[in-house]
Amino acid sequence: DSGVTQTPKHLITATGQRVTLRCSPRSGDLSVYWYQQSLDQGLQFLIQYYNGEERAKGNILERFSAQQFPDLHSELNLSSLELGDSALYFCASSNKQFQNEQFFGPGTRLTVL
């Protein structure tokens, strides 16, 4: 157990819908990273937050957004869902802004029908 929690574990929804994925980092970790894992794209970085502020953006679609709250949990919002958004979504946390050891949560499996 990495200490990073994610909810829900599974999510099944329809195209065009909107969902919210939640992540709680390890105690004391200020940085949260979101990754998408699909069969054809591997592990892709989406976005990073540090202590409530956005720090880096990767291959995140405009339909996706995220935020980190004062209690340091983070939410990833996916809207206007398409079939191709079906994937495993992981968040990871690390304990410093410049520290790269990242510990992954169990992931949320999103299925868009």
Add this chain to the structure above:
Amino acid sequence: GENVEQHPSTLSVQEGDSAVIKCTYSDSASNYFPWYKQELGKRPQLIIDIRSNVGEKKDQRIAVTLNKTAKHFSLHITETQPEDSAVYFCAASERGSTLGRLYFGRGTQLTVWP
């Protein structure tokens, strides 16, 4: 941005044999190289990492080597066991920058036959 290539994509070995997975990276500014193990349906788990001021690091049966000049690094697993079967990912990152993101290779499916 950084580009990480990983080979082979699949690897089958007999229990007790060694396994080697190789990765190359493109950005000379990268200086942190972790390896993750992911079992089916589970989260990626950090198993070992190496920083650019070190050429080799060992932890029991696993070791990682880094050649900064050639921009490649490798994972070595000795005395493999069936429980080593998983997908292994290498990654690269520029440590010490605000961009702590990891660039991952495509993964290697390791199967250890008893």
